[in-house]
Amino acid sequence: MSILQVKDLTVTFPGGIEAVRGVSYEVERGEVLGIVGESGSGKSVTSLAVMGLLPKNAVVDGSVQLHGQELLGMKEDDLVKVRGKSISMIFQDPLSAFTPVFTIGDQIAEAVRVHQKVGKDKAAKRAVELLDLVGIPNPNLRAKAFPHEFSGGMRQRAMIAMAIANDPDLLICDEPTTALDVTIQAQVLEVLKTAQQETGAGIVMITHDLGVIAGMADRVLVMYAGRPVEQGPVEDIYYRPRMPYTMGLLASIPRVDGEEGPLVPIDGNPPSPAALPPGCPFAPRCPMKVDMCDDEEPPLTPFGGGRHVACIRAHEIEHKNLTGTDVFPVPVIPPNEVVRVPRAERPTVLELDELIRHYPLMKGAVFKRRVGTVYAVDGISLDIAEGETLALVGESGCGKTTTLQQIMQLQPPQGGRVVVLGRNSAELDKAARKALRGDLQIVFQDPMAALDPRMPIGDIIAEPLRAHGVKDDVRGKVAELLRLVGLAPEHAERYPQQFSGGQRQRIGIARALALEPKLLVLDEPVSALDVSIQAGVINLLEELKNRLGLSYLFVAHDLAVVRHLADRVAVMYLGRIAEIGAVENVYDRPAHPYTQALLSAIPLPDPEMERTRKRILLEGDLPSPADPPSGCRFRTRCPKFARLSEAERRRCVDEEPSVARLTRAVDHGAACHYAEEIEVITASENQEEE
């Protein structure tokens, strides 16, 4: 008997915008149903409709039955009794899901008392128990803390505690870990599994991260343009996808276990719900499209083995056993000319030497006094050779962005040296600084915020040219740049709002390339994009680098993307470099315990591997950069430190390790007194073949 039965659910917003067009699924007790889809595919709207949380002007049709009881059209008073008791929801942003003026413990206790007749003290006790269950240390004390005193990961745990407070039958998790760092994500997913075991609830897991789904879900529903296009057991979906969209999605994700070769992007953009194509909504982007696809939208038809596919050529795909790489055109990326020269002989384009940036911590309104120091960047050294991509990775708050700013500002740093193309930033005068800016450009993370909404993109791309005194043929250059990044020159007249996220990121890249820089700084250039779009931008970056001989400083938190794009990688932790070296060395034989934990925390989009691999779970959160631990900064969370003897630990506490080259490798160093290379990611099959 299934807990939740959704049948032909449709949601229409005013203006005839059909956000959800016929979704049906069932969730059984103890089962995890994963709903995957890109932004705008209607996956969140579906779950909000189930909860009855959509705004009043949305028209919801179909049927949603909980234990056979119809939820749609139920009176708000009755719905309140179901919501939070039988169905609970976990939201993406845990900060806005708590009221800032009440303590966490009170809010959980309130959730208990709304649905159960218990006394205040009993509810408070239950809240502490729940916090303990989700792994919050000192739950007695922390229950009295306010939401802002919790870190992101702790808040998400508290959210889970609140969701399971009434022993719900169904948990709906809407992107529960998207806002969290990978090591915290691993912790929270673990908590979610515990919570499920504890309550035996069914879970609907909505996410765009195919790795998370691979590890959690029993069945998967793939949504596209408001409709499910494929549904089935998780192994079938991942190993034997039969709908071209799913195939493309799986082929387009970069993997941390390293498969070489360009990624396979899906061309085009998801259709806008206001203007759907006549037949199959995926047809305009589908490489297997035939004329029949435009005739009518294929229904989701049973395919055997509990699977459903909405594609008229599914049987053909099954028969020929096609995969994403067979169907989608694999782009050809020209080889890199520069890397043929050995690294040592290439000129250095960027050198950081013991770079330091501390921020004072001030207190007081009228008379400000210094009460402490934030050690945002505390002595990092690295260098980038011509034609090379160095990735700077680390969790939020580790000082990546500050490092970038220090480089981009080209001002004398607080401590240490920044040398760009052989010129020390401390010795630049105004004119030289401006000239050097032409060689050093940046691509930002958020394609929405990086382009001035009130300028047509032709002017946006021309801006750096004009600023550097290029007068003649600016239009011609803009057209050329637009072509270079894969956009049409006619687009120059349009405004940024008229482009999709991926296209906007291309415009940002075109602007950065306008002055023909030698070093491009990429600040999380693909993290705000959908997977299928992301692949195209990654390929573009790779192609541009090889064609134009660029060097990249690539800042990212997504280690899979880094593996794909970078030659070398530097792992940062609390303002210092933990490990640095060639990508193969760091990924295949990580030596620093932090890198090992980081790599093991990344979910793999491969159900079998994801479920069998061993995780190194880190405890707790990142310490505050205003008060870093003495000696080795990682020791408070270090799994290795916990295993050391008392005498060995002394060294970690007293002495700060610096990056030392590991004896066996040419380009690999780790800042750990007891560095030891181990393998965390099992090599994928085709790597073993090699």
Next chain:
Amino acid sequence: MRSKVVFRRLLRNNQARYGFVALVLLVGLAYVGPFFGAYDWTDKDFLSFLSPPGGDHWWGTTSIGQDMYAVTLRGMQKSIIIGLLVALISTGLAAVVGAFAGYFGGWVDRVLMWGVDLLLVLPSFLVIAIISPRLREGTWLWFVALLAAFSWMITSRVVRSMTLSLREREYVLAAVYMGIPRWKIIFRHIVPNLSSLLIIDATLNVSGAIIGEAALSFFGFGIQPPDVSLGTLIATGSGNATGYPWLFAFPAGLLVALVLSVNLIGDGLRDALDPGSNT
């Protein structure tokens, strides 16, 4: 396109539509109306003093035989021009001062905001009342400058705080990293992105300025005779408002209509540019 969307929203708004129609009619009346009247505003009809509205003098005459219709329209012209000029100057000043203070920060910010605070604590009515008689020989443009000088401060603080958040936007950072001078960044990236606030502010400032002008002129500190404005007309008419209502009713009624229509447009613009603000 955004501007089209805004325009469509503006047209869909009933208030704004009525306001717009009323304003067009009023401005048309002020500038085209005098051509239809039989008398010029400087003419004096010595045959009819204080005659009520009728066939010859549509809106009646004043105690010295001026045609009320011609004089009132002349006064309205002046009021409209003053309103527009003051709004333009004060909003421009607010944008520039606020954006510079917010973007540069540090001592620039401190000095400019200190100036703003100083102007805010000065009793503007009193200051204008003291200064304007001394400028009697100069043109009425001095009066416009004075009115503008005391009406931009609040907006500039709003602009400053909005600039503080715009300053951290990535497109502004991108411009910095391109090597574009800072004053150029302010005019190219910051002020245009505040335009919705500034447009709304300018519209509402028009009505504020018209009222301010009328109030000061009423007390004799604004427009000086022989020139007229709605304020001076109301002032002279108010004494006889009960006996000779046409002296008071026409200028006062037009003033109310003018300010009301501008305000309706301003509210409509705000709703159209920033749909979240009215909920």
